[in-house]
Amino acid sequence: MSQGKISVEEMNARLLEMGEKAKYASYRLAGMSPARKNACLMAMADAIEAAAAEIRDANALDLDAGRKKGLSAAMLDRLTLDDRRIKGMADGLRYVTTLDDPVGKTLSDIIRPNGIRIRKVSVPIGVIGIIYESRPNVTVDAAGLCLKAGNAVILRGGSEAINSNLVLAQCLNCAGVEAGMPDGAVQLVPWTDRKAVSLLLKMSAYIDLIIPRGGEGLIRTVVEQSTIPVIKHYKGVCHVFVDNEADRDMADRIIINAKCQRPGVCNAIEKVLVHQDIADEYVPHLVQLLRDNGVEVRGGPDVCRLVDDIKPATEEDWSAEYLDLILTLKIVGDVNMAIGHINKYGSHHSDCIVTNNAAAAETFLNGVDSATVYHNASTRFTDGGEFGMGAEIGISTDKLHARGPMGLPELTSYKYLVCGEGQVRS
Amino acid sequence: MSQGKISVEEMNARLLEMGEKAKYASYRLAGMSPARKNACLMAMADAIEAAAAEIRDANALDLDAGRKKGLSAAMLDRLTLDDRRIKGMADGLRYVTTLDDPVGKTLSDIIRPNGIRIRKVSVPIGVIGIIYESRPNVTVDAAGLCLKAGNAVILRGGSEAINSNLVLAQCLNCAGVEAGMPDGAVQLVPWTDRKAVSLLLKMSAYIDLIIPRGGEGLIRTVVEQSTIPVIKHYKGVCHVFVDNEADRDMADRIIINAKCQRPGVCNAIEKVLVHQDIADEYVPHLVQLLRDNGVEVRGGPDVCRLVDDIKPATEEDWSAEYLDLILTLKIVGDVNMAIGHINKYGSHHSDCIVTNNAAAAETFLNGVDSATVYHNASTRFTDGGEFGMGAEIGISTDKLHARGPMGLPELTSYKYLVCGEGQVRS
Numbered sequence: 001m002s003q004g005k006i007s008v009e010e011m012n013a014r015l016l017e018m019g020e021k022a023k024y025a026s027y028r029l030a031g032m033s034p035a036r037k038n039a040c041l042m043a044m045a046d047a048i049e050a051a052a053a054e055i056r057d058a059n060a061l062d063l064d065a066g067r068k069k070g071l072s073a074a075m076l077d078r079l080t081l082d083d084r085r086i087k088g089m090a091d092g093l094r095y096v097t098t099l100d101d102p103v104g105k106t107l108s109d110i111i112r113p114n115g116i117r118i119r120k121v122s123v124p125i126g127v128i129g130i131i132y133e134s135r136p137n138v139t140v141d142a143a144g145l146c147l148k149a150g151n152a153v154i155l156r157g158g159s160e161a162i163n164s165n166l167v168l169a170q171c172l173n174c175a176g177v178e179a180g181m182p183d184g185a186v187q188l189v190p191w192t193d194r195k196a197v198s199l200l201l202k203m204s205a206y207i208d209l210i211i212p213r214g215g216e217g218l219i220r221t222v223v224e225q226s227t228i229p230v231i232k233h234y235k236g237v238c239h240v241f242v243d244n245e246a247d248r249d250m251a252d253r254i255i256i257n258a259k260c261q262r263p264g265v266c267n268a269i270e271k272v273l274v275h276q277d278i279a280d281e282y283v284p285h286l287v288q289l290l291r292d293n294g295v296e297v298r299g300g301p302d303v304c305r306l307v308d309d310i311k312p313a314t315e316e317d318w319s320a321e322y323l324d325l326i327l328t329l330k331i332v333g334d335v336n337m338a339i340g341h342i343n344k345y346g347s348h349h350s351d352c353i354v355t356n357n358a359a360a361a362e363t364f365l366n367g368v369d370s371a372t373v374y375h376n377a378s379t380r381f382t383d384g385g386e387f388g389m390g391a392e393i394g395i396s397t398d399k400l401h402a403r404g405p406m407g408l409p410e411l412t413s414y415k416y417l418v419c420g421e422g423q424v425r426s
Numbered sequence: 427m428s429q430g431k432i433s434v435e436e437m438n439a440r441l442l443e444m445g446e447k448a449k450y451a452s453y454r455l456a457g458m459s460p461a462r463k464n465a466c467l468m469a470m471a472d473a474i475e476a477a478a479a480e481i482r483d484a485n486a487l488d489l490d491a492g493r494k495k496g497l498s499a500a501m502l503d504r505l506t507l508d509d510r511r512i513k514g515m516a517d518g519l520r521y522v523t524t525l526d527d528p529v530g531k532t533l534s535d536i537i538r539p540n541g542i543r544i545r546k547v548s549v550p551i552g553v554i555g556i557i558y559e560s561r562p563n564v565t566v567d568a569a570g571l572c573l574k575a576g577n578a579v580i581l582r583g584g585s586e587a588i589n590s591n592l593v594l595a596q597c598l599n600c601a602g603v604e605a606g607m608p609d610g611a612v613q614l615v616p617w618t619d620r621k622a623v624s625l626l627l628k629m630s631a632y633i634d635l636i637i638p639r640g641g642e643g644l645i646r647t648v649v650e651q652s653t654i655p656v657i658k659h660y661k662g663v664c665h666v667f668v669d670n671e672a673d674r675d676m677a678d679r680i681i682i683n684a685k686c687q688r689p690g691v692c693n694a695i696e697k698v699l700v701h702q703d704i705a706d707e708y709v710p711h712l713v714q715l716l717r718d719n720g721v722e723v724r725g726g727p728d729v730c731r732l733v734d735d736i737k738p739a740t741e742e743d744w745s746a747e748y749l750d751l752i753l754t755l756k757i758v759g760d761v762n763m764a765i766g767h768i769n770k771y772g773s774h775h776s777d778c779i780v781t782n783n784a785a786a787a788e789t790f791l792n793g794v795d796s797a798t799v800y801h802n803a804s805t806r807f808t809d810g811g812e813f814g815m816g817a818e819i820g821i822s823t824d825k826l827h828a829r830g831p832m833g834l835p836e837l838t839s840y841k842y843l844v845c846g847e848g849q850v851r852s
Contacts, residue, residue, distance in 0.1 A: 415799060
């Protein structure tokens with residue numbers, strides 16, 4: 001498709017056309033019935049399964065190019081679409097049809113003393129731009145969730161997956177349009193040039209929200225360049241604080257689960273803080289347990305004094321997201337010192353206290369400035385599915401609009417409908 | 427005070443110190459009881475009244491400078507603080523103490539099948555930056571509302587009001603701290619240099635939200651430079667559409683109220699659209715009525731053909747915010763044409779249909795993509811007070827976080843508190 005050379009001016013003109021088309025489609029989507037949106041989603045799911053061979057062929061081109069570029073085995077695996085994953089994407093769309101439609105909910109309904117009635121009603125946000133990296137399944141997942149919430153979507157995937165994404169987006173659009181979706185509701189930026197992202201981020205006349213998904217570098221670039229509101233999380237530097245009144249077996253279970261069950265995700269922990277009163281006993285035990293589970297432990301000076309062969313933590317370690325079997329350990333004076341450390345070095349994502357002391361738990365829950373704060377449970381539960389949202393479009397560590405896992409309601413805005421009998425202001 | 431020459435590096439260092447202090451204060455504010463916050467607000471109100479003479483003296487310096495700079499009479503009036511206005515600011519703070527505290531509300535509370543309890547609770551946003559122009563009362567109003575919602579605030583007022591603002595901010599801070607507010611909760615940027623704004627807008631490590639209040643130029647600059655989320659409205663280009671089934675007397679009343687009662691505000695109308703079926707009769711009548719009320723009428727070609735001496739509207743007129751007794755008039759084919767015009771040229775602020783046809787009203791309410799859509803009532807009701815919010819910090823035409831009038835709940839975020847008995851993810 002349109003991957004040939006193109007000037008920046010031409011690219012900008014074409015992107016603006018895409019934006020205008022998306023905005024127009026969004027007005028039609030806003031008035032579409034839940035049944036019609038679900039019919040579109042079901043048609044898209046069927047179309048993806050029917051196009052499995054074509055999708056695999058396009059994916060093979062991406063995988064070839066990726067091997068030539070020297071992508072790691074892990075990245076190639078993330079890029080791969082086999083029949084199981086293709087079915088998974090289709091089933092994901094079918095699952096979205098079972099979720100509650102978030103549009104048209106009455107959020108409040110009052111009558112003022114002068115007789116005007118003011119209703120606050122949920123409406124789609126409008127046009128959402130999704131900027132993401134390698135996984136081509138995001139193309140399908142994000143489009144499905146945006147459509148269900150009545151939004152048009154402009155997708156900008158990673159260059160590694162461009163062939164896969166082009167076929168997937170075309171599949172979604174054709175099947176959707178045939179089932180009644182306005183043309184332009186699902187569009188993919190066909191250029192892998194990074195300038196396309198810069199141009200997209202200035203299109204505030206057409207795009208209402210940007211959701212970047214990927215590494216910290218991508219997200220920082222988006223935040224610096226965008227004149228459109230962005231919802232994001234940079235990274236997950238999650239903590240467990242083991243209080244002096246902790247059930248230590250529980251602390252062990254939570255730490256091993258939160259670190260080892262899936263170390264490469266944002267809600268895995270990267271740091272453990274231990275109350276000084278139990279450090280002499282608990283820290284050597286925990287280090288041994290972590291090492292038995294294949295975890296490299298780094299530590300502050302106190303920890304190094306207690307246990308041999310600990311790699312001393314640098315200042316960078318306290319804010320590092322390893323996404324790997326590495327963990328940094330610190331001894332702190334009390335729950336308030338733990339809160340201070342977490343608020344300073346953490347990423348405001350998910351943090352946990354293990355304690356049987358209700359007052360300490362309350363202090364921690366109130367004091368830690370994170371999207372999700374845990375008492376006696378693994379941070380790995382920060383997830384739209386685990387929170388009962390059904391599906392998530394991402395996780396936010398911002399404080400505006402959406403914080404924590406973002407489900408369908410977070411893909412809506414609201415408007416006020418005011419009805420009167422001729423009232424004027426005096 | 428610190429208005430002398432200062433290098434950009436030094437200014438940046440000092441602003442970062444202010445930011446760190448504000449962030450630290452915000453953590454203490456987040457845990458402060460409603461009673462304590464109200465005591466601070468009452469102390470601030472008393473302090474402002476007690477310092478009336480000092481405030482008037484500082485204000486006189488600003489007024490002198492303003493006269494020398496050649497500020498208009500209207501601008502000088504906006505800048506003026508007399509005893510009545512000083513009392514008004516103090517009473518405004520006292521009124522805020524009577525409003526419901528928006529922090530600590532349980533927004534949802536569920537127990538998942540695995541037994542973890544997930545509570546969603548309202549919390550302060552953190553640190554809010556307010557960037558505003560001439561009116562010094564914003565210093566007091568914004569600080570009061572931010573404090574009530576548990577937020578620290580960094581204020582950046584206009585250079586014309588710098589002396590007034592410095593005295594007001596010092597008054598608020600001293601009285602607040604004496605009543606138990608953490609130092610740093612209310613701070614004013616003491617430099618009038620525009621570079622201070624540019625530096626502030628990059629302090630995303632300390633500031634969670636920027637609210638600009640002022641002209642479109644100021645707001646565009648803020649949006650272009652900020653890496654911090656911004657909630658804003660550029661302007662109010664509000665419409666009344668008079669349907670063919672309108673009660674024409676009601677349309678007259680609404681149009682005159684929305685245009686003439688206070689033409690300089692954002693919820694005043696700038697355009698009227700008239701259904702073609704009633705145009706021959708209604709347009710000449712309306713033009714006469716508007717002229718009788720001192721309004722200059724501009725119009726599209728159809729309008730010019732119907733009425734003599736109408737100034738032809740240019741393309742710019744359709745998206746212009748006059749803030750004056752000027753109005754542009756257009757004839758449209760039907761309600762859908764009206765919606766299309768409003769969505770294209772309007773500012774997504776407040777728009778109204780006058781009709782007795784329920785279906786047309788429904789179409790308009792659903793189709794117009796504005797924060798507040800009216801049926802048979804004046805657009806002048808778009809206001810926190812009129813909406814029953816008690817007070818407003820501003821109006822948003824964005825779709826993220828807050829849309830329409832923003833009261834105290836819109837100055838909060840939320841967090842999830844997850845409590846378990848050792849649950850881990852399988």
